[in-house]
Amino acid sequence: MDLFTYRREELGREQAPLATRMRPRTLEEFVGQEKVVGEGTYLRRAIEEDRLQTAIFWGPPGSGKTTLAAIIANLTRAHFRQLSAVTSGVAEVRALIREAEDRLAMEGARTILFIDEIHRFNKAQQDALLPAVEQGTVVLIGATTENPYFEVNSALVSRSKIFRLEPLSEEEVRAVVERALADGERGLGNTGLVVDEEALEHIVRTAGGDARSALNTLEAAALLALEKGGRRHVDLAVAEEAAQRRALLYDKWGDSHYDTISAFIKSMRGSDPHAAVYWLARMLKAGEDPRFIARRMVIFASEDVGLADSRALMVADAAARAVEYVGMPECGLNLAHAALYLALAPKSNSATRAISAASRDVEEGAAATVPPHLRDAHYRGAAELGHGEGYLYPHHFPRHYVEQEYLPRGMEDRRYYEPGGEGEEAGLVEEWKERLRGAKEGGGSGSGDDERGGAGSCSRDGEGRPRGPTEG
DSSP states (O other): OOHHHHHHHHHHHHHSOHHHHTOOSSTTTOOSOHHHHSTTOHHHHHHHTTOOOSEEEEOOTTSSHHHHHHHHHHHOSSEEEEEETTTOOHHHHHHHHHHHHHHHHHHOOOEEEEEETGGGSOHHHHHHHHHHHHHTSEEEEEEESSOHHHHSOHHHHHTSEEEEOOOOOHHHHHHHHHHHHHOSSSSSTTTTOEEOHHHHHHHHHHTTTOHHHHHHHHHHHHHHHHHTTSOOEEOHHHHHHHHTSOOOSOOTTSHHHHHHHHHHHHHHHTTOHHHHHHHHHHHHHTTOOHHHHHHHHHHHIIIIIGGGOTHHHHHHHHHHHHHHHHOTTTHHHHHHHHHHHHHHSOOOOHHHHHHHHHHHHHHTTOOOOOOGGGSOOOSTTTTTTTTTTTOOOGGGSGGGOOOOOOSOTTOTTOOOOOOOOSHHHHHHHHHHHHHHHHHHHTTOSSSOOOTTSGGGGSOBOTTSOBOOTTOO
16 A cells, blocks of 8 residues: 555545444444344354354344444455445346355455345345355345345345344443544544533434434534534534434433323323324424334223224234334334324223222232132043033033123122223123023023033033033
């Protein structure tokens, strides 16, 4: 390397964005993803021992996919090549594979090929990679923000180990930002920059788990601080301008967190879709974990909508799954869909009242023994103990109903379920009552008469007890 080339690379490093300059060079500098590259994990051992096999790093922007590839490039003895799926075509892929074949044949050296945004490769480009991956000509490392099981050739996926990277926590993003503020060689440690605590919190919160975004905002804030009189002081106003987002009064671990989710739930319970979607938007904009919001809606679907509209639970559960599959910010649409459905749905808390009343009895000592006729009668020796004796199998009676006691002795008068009168529940309860009335009028009240000769036609075991095909 001549002096001019060295100076050109040196200037390039100095003028590179802060996020590029601060990119971790070793696994020790890498922040987050403990489940993927923590001590003792498969991937960490594979990187340290230079025996990495074909892998796909899947995760949101700023979670460390490209950084991990750069660390591998620094540590591996293999030849490292990088392609971008945005700018490379089939010709480039095939040329690189030919180089790798020659290198392996002549030098015995492996080639690690890193492809950023591999999901952008079309089928022909991905197919061109497959033979080289299968034969071990190249060790492929793909990075993608999309679900590889849907966006990457299934043949490539089946030959790759998938590593799922999660958004960084706020504590981890804060650690990245504080390192940049303290680092005098690559970061801002020698600039005399002072960042107020509330400004730092705003930078971290608005990053949404994206370390690169946080560092870009910090760098923009540092430049703004210099432009405004050279104060080298980043206050909340400067941080807001740099992030292009105003700070919201929202403490994820304090009163604002609980107050806002409370307002969200009460708005849905009060059947106000306008307020529900407002509080949802406020939480998402403030950086609340969408999984937390989704969990609360799944609970709400049974707690406050319940049997009035049982589809509410399916909608809420689908939204929770969408959060994991789609991720932010797009999953905000799924959460809004579910929140509006829950707010508009008829309401019933009968399930809540039923389980609460039953739990109260259990806690107060009403957990009586299981009646003999309801006990498991399948194992050897159960008959001698009288288990199942006298049990009437409902499917052998008209309308699949027969009157018999299911609660423990002494609790026969307990009634835990009090039906609500809204939505589908009213009709569901009326159908239930009608079915029971019809069964009783048709002889299904324990008299033993049915269309096949009553209880005497039931399948019975050696002791004469009724026994159904799925009897417990």
